[in-house]
Amino acid sequence: MKKPSRDFWKDSAFALASVALAFAYGSLTWKRDLPNLFRIRAGRPLAEQAQEPNPSLKFTGARGRPLRPFLFTGRTFDVFYFDHVNQPTAEFARATLQATSFTYATLPFANFNQADFRGSYFERASLRGADLRASHFAFTNIIQSDLTGADLRDADLTSARILLTKLEGALFNENTKLPFSEAEAIARGMKRAK
Numbered sequence: 001m002k003k004p005s006r007d008f009w010k011d012s013a014f015a016l017a018s019v020a021l022a023f024a025y026g027s028l029t030w031k032r033d034l035p036n037l038f039r040i041r042a043g044r045p046l047a048e049q050a051q052e053p054n055p056s057l058k059f060t061g062a063r064g065r066p067l068r069p070f071l072f073t074g075r076t077f078d079v080f081y082f083d084h085v086n087q088p089t090a091e092f093a094r095a096t097l098q099a100t101s102f103t104y105a106t107l108p109f110a111n112f113n114q115a116d117f118r119g120s121y122f123e124r125a126s127l128r129g130a131d132l133r134a135s136h137f138a139f140t141n142i143i144q145s146d147l148t149g150a151d152l153r154d155a156d157l158t159s160a161r162i163l164l165t166k167l168e169g170a171l172f173n174e175n176t177k178l179p180f181s182e183a184e185a186i187a188r189g190m191k192r193a194k
Contacts, residue, residue: 082107093131152176153193 070090077095083103090110099119108128118138125145133153137160149169158177168189172178178185186192 152190 070087072095073091074094075092075096077097077100079099080097081101081103082105083101084105085102086106087110088106088108090107092115093111093113094115095112096116097120098116100117100121102120102122102125104123105125107130108126110127110130112127112130112132112135114134115132116136117140118136120137120140122140122142122145124143127145127147127150129149130147131151132147132155133151135152135155137155137157140157140160142160142162142165144164146166147170148166150167151171153171153173154175155172156177157179160179162179167185170190171193172185172190173193180188182192
């Protein structure tokens with residue numbers, strides 16, 4: 001049987017070294033890269049993530065821990081994930097939050113006045129008493145969420161999909177564009193503002 005040539009051993013050593021380097025690099029950066037690839041929540045501090053230049057990166061908070069300050073008036077967040085965020089009285093007035101996820105987010109009494117939620121996704125989110133006046137919810141999914149006492153005056157929910165969502169005490173007026181009739185809104189417990 002013929003002995004392997006010297007080039008074979010060199011190539012093999014180079015291949016093994018390349019694999020070892022790739023593995024070492026991957027083990028050092030998996031916490032940073034994996035959340036962006038597979039939607040695993042990194043749980044890094046929100047203030048740190050707010051400084052990131054790339055707006056498509058995750059923006060998730062540690063579950064159940066309020067983080068302050070949470071002031072994002074007029075900011076743009078496209079394709080962000082506010083999943084599991086627990087932050088009372090957050091400020092998002094005039095913010096652009098298109099294609100943003102709010103799964104299990106707890107944002108009671110948050111100010112979303114004139115916010116743009118087009119294409120966003122709310123599932124099991126709590127926005128009790130939130131100020132959603134003049135907000136746009138085109139093509140937004142609001143599923144099993146809590147909008148009890150939310151202010152929806154002048155909001156545009158025409159093409160929003162609202163399923164199994166609590167709307168008791170939510171305010172609307174003649175300028176509110178709902179995906180259902182006014183009679184159904186009142187039947188769901190919504191209140192017409194005077």
